[in-house]
Amino acid sequence: MRHATERDQPAAAAVVPAVAAANAAAADRWRRILSVVGVTLGLAVVWEVYKLVGNALDLTTPVRPDNVTMPHVWDVVGELFRPVRRGGDLLILDLTGRALWTLREALVGFAAGAILGFGLGVAFTRSRLAEQAFLPYVVASQTVPILAIAPMVVVWGGRLDIPQWLAVSIISTYLTFFPVVINTLRGLRSPDSTAMELMRSYAATPREVLWKLQVPSALPYIFTALKVSATASVIGALIGELPAGFQTGLGRALLTFSQQFAVRSAKLYATVLVSALVGILFVSVVTLVEHRVIHHSRPTEVDALAAA
Amino acid sequence: MSEGSELVVDAKGVGKVFGVGDVTVEALRGIDLAIGPGEFISLIGPSGCGKSTLLRLVGDLLTPTSGSVRINGKTPHQARRDRDYGMVFQKATLLDWRTVRRNVELPLEIMHIDQRRSRAAEMLDLVQLSEFAERYPWQLSGGMQQRVAIARALAFRPSLLLMDEPFGALDEMTREAMQQEVLRIYGETGITVVFVTHSIPEAVFLSSRVVVMSPRPGRISAVVPVDLPRPRTEDTRESQGYFDIITQVREALRSQERWVR
Numbered sequence: 001m002r003h004a005t006e007r008d009q010p011a012a013a014a015v016v017p018a019v020a021a022a023n024a025a026a027a028d029r030w031r032r033i034l035s036v037v038g039v040t041l042g043l044a045v046v047w048e049v050y051k052l053v054g055n056a057l058d059l060t061t062p063v064r065p066d067n068v069t070m071p072h073v074w075d076v077v078g079e080l081f082r083p084v085r086r087g088g089d090l091l092i093l094d095l096t097g098r099a100l101w102t103l104r105e106a107l108v109g110f111a112a113g114a115i116l117g118f119g120l121g122v123a124f125t126r127s128r129l130a131e132q133a134f135l136p137y138v139v140a141s142q143t144v145p146i147l148a149i150a151p152m153v154v155v156w157g158g159r160l161d162i163p164q165w166l167a168v169s170i171i172s173t174y175l176t177f178f179p180v181v182i183n184t185l186r187g188l189r190s191p192d193s194t195a196m197e198l199m200r201s202y203a204a205t206p207r208e209v210l211w212k213l214q215v216p217s218a219l220p221y222i223f224t225a226l227k228v229s230a231t232a233s234v235i236g237a238l239i240g241e242l243p244a245g246f247q248t249g250l251g252r253a254l255l256t257f258s259q260q261f262a263v264r265s266a267k268l269y270a271t272v273l274v275s276a277l278v279g280i281l282f283v284s285v286v287t288l289v290e291h292r293v294i295h296h297s298r299p300t301e302v303d304a305l306a307a308a
Numbered sequence: 309m310s311e312g313s314e315l316v317v318d319a320k321g322v323g324k325v326f327g328v329g330d331v332t333v334e335a336l337r338g339i340d341l342a343i344g345p346g347e348f349i350s351l352i353g354p355s356g357c358g359k360s361t362l363l364r365l366v367g368d369l370l371t372p373t374s375g376s377v378r379i380n381g382k383t384p385h386q387a388r389r390d391r392d393y394g395m396v397f398q399k400a401t402l403l404d405w406r407t408v409r410r411n412v413e414l415p416l417e418i419m420h421i422d423q424r425r426s427r428a429a430e431m432l433d434l435v436q437l438s439e440f441a442e443r444y445p446w447q448l449s450g451g452m453q454q455r456v457a458i459a460r461a462l463a464f465r466p467s468l469l470l471m472d473e474p475f476g477a478l479d480e481m482t483r484e485a486m487q488q489e490v491l492r493i494y495g496e497t498g499i500t501v502v503f504v505t506h507s508i509p510e511a512v513f514l515s516s517r518v519v520v521m522s523p524r525p526g527r528i529s530a531v532v533p534v535d536l537p538r539p540r541t542e543d544t545r546e547s548q549g550y551f552d553i554i555t556q557v558r559e560a561l562r563s564q565e566r567w568v569r
Contacts, residue, residue, distance in 0.1 A: 194401045197369050201395040202418045203388050212414065216405045296405045296444050 044073045071266040076273065079266040091267065095253065095274045102237050102250040103278055105165050109172025110233035110282075114226060116173065117180025121218075122210065124181070125188040142178045146236065149174065151243040164244045172236030176229040183225035187218025223290040230282040238275065250275050314381075316468055316500040317343035317366055321375035323525075324361055334525035335361045339375065341519065341528065345467070348494060348501045350511035350518045352557065358526020359504045360472055366502060367395055367470050380467065391419055393468040394461030398476045400453035402445035402460075408432065409441040412460045419464055431459035434493060451482040455489065462497065471503045475510070484545075487513055491540055508561070512553045513540060520557060522564035530560035 047070065054065030063069055071079075080092040088094070120138065124131035150171050157167030191213050199209045241251030250271065257268040322339040325332050336358040343349050351359040364370040365377055368384035379387035387393065394415075402411045412428040421427065432438045435455040445453055454474055461469060471490075475483045487510060494501060494514075505511050511518045512534055520530040536549050544550055 192399075192401075194397045194399050195403075197364075198395065198397070198401050199418075200369060201367055201388065201393070202415045203391065204418045208418050212418070213403070216403065219405075294405070 047073055068262060068265050071269060075266045076269045079264070079270045091270060092274075095250070095271060098248060098250045098253050099274055099278050101165070101248045102234070102241065102275075103282070105168045105237040105240065105249065106172050106233040106278075106282065108166070109169040109236055110176050110229060112169065113173040113176025113229055113233065114180050117177040117225070117229075118184050118222070120177070120181045121184025121188060124185050125214070126206070131185075138178065138181055141174070146171065146175060146239055150240050153240070154243045164246055165249075168237055168240035168244055168249070171240030172233045175232040175236035179225040179228040179232070180222065183221040184218055187221030188214040190221065191217045219294055223286065223294070226286050226290075227283050230286050231279045234275070234279045234282060250278070314345070315342050315378070316345050316347070316380060317341065317502065318378040318381075319362075319366070319375065320377075322362070322365060322372045322377055323374040324358070324365060324370065325373045336365075336372075337525040337527050339526075339528060343500060343502065345500055346498055348503065348514055348516045350503045350505055350515040351521060352505055352508065352511045352518055353521030353526070353529075353561070354523055355506070356526070357521040357523040359521050361526065362521075363470050363472050363502060363504050366468075367393055391415075391464055392466055393470050394464065394466040396454070396457050396461050396469070396471045396474045398473040400445070400450075400457040402453055402456055404445055407442050407444055408437065408448070408456050411445065411456055412463050415460060415464050421464060427463055428459075431463045432456075434462065434496070435459045435489065449482075450478055451486055454478065454486060458490070458493065462493070462499070467500060469499050469501045471501065473504050473506065476506070483507075483510070488542075490514065491538075495539060508554055508557050509545075512536075512550060512557060513545065518553075518557050520560040520564075529564045532556050532560060 050063075051065040051070055051072070053059075054063075059065060067075070080095070081090055083089065084091050084094045089097075120134070124135060153171050153174075154164065154167045157164065157170065188210075195213055195217075196209070199213055204212070237249070238251035238254065241249040242255055244252075246252070253271050254268070254275065257264075257271050261268055319339050319341040322336060322341075323334070324336040325334050327333055339362060341349075341362075351362060353359050361370060365372050366379065366384060368388040377384050380392055382390065382392070402408075403414065406414065409425075409428050409432065412431050413424040415421075416424040416427055429438065429441070432441055435458055437452060437455055437459070440448060440452065445456070448456065457474070474490075475486050478486060490501075491514060493499075501514075503511070503514060515534050518532040518534060519528055520532065521527065522529040532553060534553050536544055536547070536553070
């Protein structure tokens with residue numbers, strides 16, 4: 001091996017950052033946890049300071065700092081550990097049950113939306129005609145307010161005798177599939193022309209080009225869409241629950257507690273917090289799966305600069 | 309070599325026009341080129357002379373507008389279906405999500421060829437990258453990536469290797485090492501090579517014949533035989549014969565330049 005030294009160099013250079021990266025990753029994890037906790041505490045402090053200053057100066061804009069409009073942070077958290085109604089469950093238990101219910105609707109809607117979005121994306125890359133014919137409708141579907149569609153879906157669902165939670169999932173699907181279509185389309189077209197020529201030189205079938213080149217290239221795009229869709233699916237489920245008759249979901253709780261706002265605003269705030277946590281949980285799971293699936297990627301320059 | 313059917317590449321009166329209606333560009337006109345088994349042919353010329361287009365016509369990545377191309381006596385389409393040639397581009401075009409080994413296995417998977425692992429190992433051995441088999445492409449230098457691309461192109465044992473400015477993006481030192489590498493592989497496999505380049509010394513060092521092309525429309529303006537002995541080594545680069553042929557190619561390129569102006 002005449003060129004042994006020259007050849008080994010870049011590889012050796014790659015190993016050192018790999019070890020450093022592992023250490024950096026552990027440190028990074030702690031930093032991330034601390035930053036989340038820090039920001040949360042910071043926001044609570046800002047909230048309370050505003051109340052303090054606002055009350056002293058008798059502020060009415062932008063928000064009245066009274067205990068109904070802006071309950072104390074500890075009252076919101078405390079509310080979670082009080083019974084929902086006399087003799088009822090603790091609010092946190094009640095909300096957890098509701099969150100699981102809503103999460104199921106969102107999950108089913110998300111899965112259906114992801115599959116539908118991916119399928120449409122593949123169909124559109126296969127056929128320009130299909131794309132030109134149907135993409136405008138896909139875009140148009142997203143400009144119709146979900147609040148107008150939700151009751152229709154619930155009513156139709158009722159006529160077809162499908163369970164109501166499934167009707168809610170369909171509304172969630174409606175919000176979910178769009179980002180997936182757009183990003184799948186973009187991702188499937190991302191391989192450069194040389195890579196396509198390479199596959200052609202192997203006389204690869206369209207199916208092989210799709211699964212061996214286009215889909216793996218599209219994964220980063222698709223995961224970006226899935227993160228957007230994860231939050232959208234929760235919103236779709238929350239909104240879908242409003243016209244539905246059942247009392248079990250988080251959306252219903254939001255509606256009920258907003259009607260009681262003047263009496264116990266902390267209940268609504270607590271429910272909003274739980275709803276946000278559901279969304280965060282969902283996005284975190286998608287991110288976790290993303291890291292499992294895409295493990296080959298090089299550290300970007302942005303990462304390297306951030307580590308330095 | 310008596311009949312045309314024994315030729316690896318046989319192009320007759322090939323022309324290629326891009327575009328339709330009023331906006332057309334004539335990329336190639338009247339190309340006649342016969343390449344026998346085991347030859348190493350370089351296509352050289354200024355940009356726009358159609359050398360990459362000619363390579364793509366041979367590989368059935370483009371279809372000629374006029375004339376005919378035969379590969380091993382077959383149409384380029386049939387030759388592509390039969391996996392008669394391997395291709396290497398200027399960009400290594402390795403798939404980021406596959407390890408080096410699995411990149412080399414890619415054509416074998418598509419062609420349903422068995423014993424992929426051992427074939428890939430053999431090929432990585434050929435390009436002397438065995439110890440990098442489980443690395444990802446981004447962990448390799450540009451020259452190493454291009455050697456993986458060569459291993460990938462040879463993995464299914466094609467009879468013809470098409471190379472489109474494969475070292476164009478490499479620095480001069482790496483480039484010379486890669487030329488040695490290609491000559492060694494060429495010597496070991498006896499494969500036929502068509503090599504597109506814009507470097508005169510590179511073309512002369514590697515080839516058995518240098519095909520000089522000129523632009524607007526692209527055509528063959530001269531064919532310079534390179535009768536330097538093989539194996540060619542670093543000493544070849546300093547021999548008088550090498551310089552003489554470089555001069556011949558340079559003059560062939562320059563004489564066409566005068567026409568253009």
